[in-house]
Amino acid sequence: MDGFSTLGPLLFYIEGLKEGGGVGLQGPDRIAHSVTAKSVTLLLDVDRKVLVHHFAEIDFLDNERPLVIVQPAKPLSRNSHYALMVHNARGVDGEILPPTPGFKALMADNFTDDDQLSQRASHFRDELLPTFQEAASWLDLMSQNVIQLLFDFHTASAESQLGNARGIRDSGKQ
Numbered sequence: 323m324d325g326f327s328t329l330g331p332l333l334f335y336i337e338g339l340k341e342g343g344g345v346g347l348q349g350p351d352r353i354a355h356s357v358t359a360k361s362v363t364l365l366l367d368v369d370r371k372v373l374v375h376h377f378a379e380i381d382f383l384d385n386e387r388p389l390v391i392v393q394p395a396k397p398l399s400r401n402s403h404y405a406l407m408v409h410n411a412r413g414v415d416g417e418i419l420p421p422t423p424g425f426k427a428l429m430a431d432n433f434t435d436d437d438q439l440s441q442r443a444s445h446f447r448d449e450l451l452p453t454f455q456e457a458a459s460w461l462d463l464m465s466q467n468v469i470q471l472l473f474d475f476h477t478a479s480a481e482s483q484l485g486n487a488r489g490i491r492d493s494g495k496q
Contacts, residue, residue: 325401325478332365332392332406333381336422336470338413340380340388345412347378353395359460362411363392366457368403368450368474373457398477405450405474409461422471450474 346362348355355361357373365374375395380388390408398404411419421429431443450472451463462468 324482325476328398328400328477333389334392334406334408334471334473335387335389336408336411336419338419339390339408339411339470340382341414342412342416342419343414344378344380344390346410347380347390348376349379350377353377356395357458359458362408363390364407364409364454364458365392365394366405366407366450366454367399368405368453369399371453371457374398374404400477401479402477403474404477405454405472407454407469408471409469411470418467419470421467421469425469425471445474446472 346360348361348363353375356363356365356376356378361378363376363378365376366372367374376392377395378390378392381391382388392406413419420426428439428443428446431440431447433440433443455461455463
């Protein structure tokens, strides 16, 4: 495949989010709030520079390290660039959670011997963060440690997602 599913959920874990009660996660009954300042998860269509409606909830299958499930409200566009940000998430004490170690290291950009990671940090700083700021003008990205997690991904093309199924379907038409 040449990208991620346009229908699948996004899964991640952040230490302390469960203990904070998942405040700010907009569940299936609050999808409209997922593109507002009320939401700690922001799903961005990077190509179109718009936020995508979704819902987010904690999956307690693993009570020690429960995943957060983010499900887009409708299928994502094929062959497109998306990013997910978790910001201003709070722990049990009401304090903003620290950035994940990986995100913190990436933003420190101390990669003297790893050009690939340095390029990734530049991509986040020069493309993703300004695009998030444009799509969500209420964000205060200049404040330290308001972002806990940020990652981007590319969705699969129609050929990759549907090629085999269409081939099987079309071979039966003869």
